[in-house]
Amino acid sequence: MRIPIGDWIEAIVEFLLANFEFFFDAVSSGLGSLAGGLEGFLKGVPYPILIIALAGLGWWLAKRSVGIMTALGLLLIVNLGLWDETMESLTLVIVATLIAIVIGLPLGILAAKKRTVQIIMKPLLDLMQTLPAFVYLIPALMFFGLGRVPGIVATVIFAMPPAIRLTALGINQVPRELIEAADAFGATPGQKLYKVELPMALPTIMAGVNQAIMLSLSMVVISAMIGAQGLGAQVLRGISRLDIGLGFESGLAVVILAMTLDRITQSLGQNKIKD
Amino acid sequence: MSTKIEVKGLYKIFGDNPNRGFDLLAKGLSKQEIQDKAGLAVGLDDVSFSVETGEVFVVMGLSGSGKSTLIRCLNRLIKPTKGQVIIDGEDITRLSSQALIEVRRKKISMVFQNFALFPHRTVLENAAFGLEIQGVGSERFDLAREALHMVGLKGWEDNYPGQLSGGMQQRVGLARALANDPDILLMDEAFSALDPLIRKQMQNELLDLQERLHKTIVFITHDLDEALKLGDRILLMKDGRVQQIGTPEEILGQPANEYVRKFVEDVDRTTVLTAKDVMRNPDPVISPKDGPRVALRRMKEEGISSIFVLGKERKLMGLIKAEDAANAINEGRTGLDGLIITDVPTVQPDLSVADLIPMVATAKYPVSVVDENGRMMGIIIRGSLLATLAGKGDFQ
Numbered sequence: 162m163r164i165p166i167g168d169w170i171e172a173i174v175e176f177l178l179a180n181f182e183f184f185f186d187a188v189s190s191g192l193g194s195l196a197g198g199l200e201g202f203l204k205g206v207p208y209p210i211l212i213i214a215l216a217g218l219g220w221w222l223a224k225r226s227v228g229i230m231t232a233l234g235l236l237l238i239v240n241l242g243l244w245d246e247t248m249e250s251l252t253l254v255i256v257a258t259l260i261a262i263v264i265g266l267p268l269g270i271l272a273a274k275k276r277t278v279q280i281i282m283k284p285l286l287d288l289m290q291t292l293p294a295f296v297y298l299i300p301a302l303m304f305f306g307l308g309r310v311p312g313i314v315a316t317v318i319f320a321m322p323p324a325i326r327l328t329a330l331g332i333n334q335v336p337r338e339l340i341e342a343a344d345a346f347g348a349t350p351g352q353k354l355y356k357v358e359l360p361m362a363l364p365t366i367m368a369g370v371n372q373a374i375m376l377s378l379s380m381v382v383i384s385a386m387i388g389a390q391g392l393g394a395q396v397l398r399g400i401s402r403l404d405i406g407l408g409f410e411s412g413l414a415v416v417i418l419a420m421t422l423d424r425i426t427q428s429l430g431q432n433k434i435k436d
Numbered sequence: 437m438s439t440k441i442e443v444k445g446l447y448k449i450f451g452d453n454p455n456r457g458f459d460l461l462a463k464g465l466s467k468q469e470i471q472d473k474a475g476l477a478v479g480l481d482d483v484s485f486s487v488e489t490g491e492v493f494v495v496m497g498l499s500g501s502g503k504s505t506l507i508r509c510l511n512r513l514i515k516p517t518k519g520q521v522i523i524d525g526e527d528i529t530r531l532s533s534q535a536l537i538e539v540r541r542k543k544i545s546m547v548f549q550n551f552a553l554f555p556h557r558t559v560l561e562n563a564a565f566g567l568e569i570q571g572v573g574s575e576r577f578d579l580a581r582e583a584l585h586m587v588g589l590k591g592w593e594d595n596y597p598g599q600l601s602g603g604m605q606q607r608v609g610l611a612r613a614l615a616n617d618p619d620i621l622l623m624d625e626a627f628s629a630l631d632p633l634i635r636k637q638m639q640n641e642l643l644d645l646q647e648r649l650h651k652t653i654v655f656i657t658h659d660l661d662e663a664l665k666l667g668d669r670i671l672l673m674k675d676g677r678v679q680q681i682g683t684p685e686e687i688l689g690q691p692a693n694e695y696v697r698k699f700v701e702d703v704d705r706t707t708v709l710t711a712k713d714v715m716r717n718p719d720p721v722i723s724p725k726d727g728p729r730v731a732l733r734r735m736k737e738e739g740i741s742s743i744f745v746l747g748k749e750r751k752l753m754g755l756i757k758a759e760d761a762a763n764a765i766n767e768g769r770t771g772l773d774g775l776i777i778t779d780v781p782t783v784q785p786d787l788s789v790a791d792l793i794p795m796v797a798t799a800k801y802p803v804s805v806v807d808e809n810g811r812m813m814g815i816i817i818r819g820s821l822l823a824t825l826a827g828k829g830d831f832q
Contacts (some may be wrong), residue, residue, distance in 0.1 A: 167713075207577060244523075266465075336552075338548055338549075338550055338552040339552055339554060341513055341548070341552065341643040342546070342548060342552035344513055344540070345511055345513060345544075345545070346540060346541065346545070346565060346566040346569050346612075346616075347537045347538070347539075347540035347541035347542075347566070347569055347570070348537075349537065350570050352569055356565075356568070356569075357554060360554075360556045360558060361554075361555070363556075391830075
């Protein structure tokens, strides 16, 4: 007999839609206004100021060459006329990454502390990372309607697992003797977490954040399929019109954005630890 | 002296449902048999001892002897399966977790084998950790700085642990433990990761610090020389069981069983024993009021060629040679003036025998042991020194 998994999922989706519409509406409007506000800000600031700020951030956090590359890359984007689209995609990445961190960090800590949480979470994370994104685009569309919100939700689902995994890994990797030392001096579980475990795990956690950002960027085109604006939409337009040039230029802008964010975030967390 | 820590009938059995282990232990099964049969690891097997206030108590044993488990039961980093750990009349094993945190913050500090410093904190922040946990304000940095000065780390406050050598890192560990001024220091193989020279130096500095601070110290080591050097008393462990508790002299001189005897066999006695252990009673002596005739007669009675002169309160003044006394009698002199040789070799009672041997070998006159006030405590005779080194002496 065939097991009707498909029917079950449909039933669950319909049940959620029927009974939790208020919840999805609230999430939708919350995310929508958050993303809208951020996008308005990014587009509102004159581009030279933003470029200088980002280049300065790269120089300060990483090194001078990163600052220079950031400035040149972003200037190229301006030159190609893709600045607004880039800001739309950047908004999606920032919001999705923030949510991934806000949810992922506590879950990662929980997974590191409680074995049962880890056992339950492991297959779920595998599912989130490997299930083809198109499969949950449709339900996301049904829950949150057309536009950038379902794009953000789909991106969060895809980008969150490394944030959770690497947080748990980082905390599990803190040497036993340091935990023992914190205990021996009478640290409470909270003090242990904030004063020892999280600072020690910070480089690994930041690697997780970096991964989350990279995965968010890889979702830019897919979320464009359900109406998210930005570079992804330009790529899709290029494909549908067989406009090879437009497709390539938009793709190049995605790469520039990815490299910029990667170099800047990679250096985070490595600053303070000295040997 | 009062008792600071009292451990009564302490057991630690690792594994699921550890109480099964008690029956097996009662039946007389060995540690290995219990491991094979029940999958339980016996860490501590009926350990009892007490530590006096201000004492350096060394727990010694090879790896797997249970000494690390034992020290962790004292601040309950490991919860004992059975038994009591009483500190200042309070049973640590029964404390609520909140009360336990208080004891760890105020009363007991720990120093770790591999230092266990926080690499993301500066030396100063590391030393202040215990106080920070207690919620002490910026005053904690003054106290931490004081502790760092005490261990000789002035000027290193803003460095990170990774920039320091092993010996200096452990000084930070020690400063961190001292900063919140605990009564009790638990030192878990604190010097074992250091190379031999640094290690000796740290041992000496710990003893110097202890002279001033009078903490109650429980020191874990696998090194007998270290145990003998540091310990006021030593507890020797094997397979989670106490083999012997005693002073270094007792452990060396009266081993309780074959295991202890084997253990102490290879000790370099010359580094363990001091002048105090090998000196003899300086009889006979004379006082400066005696004349040359008395001196000569005493020497003849004992068959010796020189005699010590002691003043008030047994203060060493020097010695008189038999031929000088005889000459004085012939010249008809009655006093000792001008006869006393004051340039005689003396040593402090805590000088190690290893350092004593070259002195005794080259000295013209018998070497005398004097305390810091110049009072004579005893003399070193070559014969008794050799007997001690051969392991036959009773160290008295």
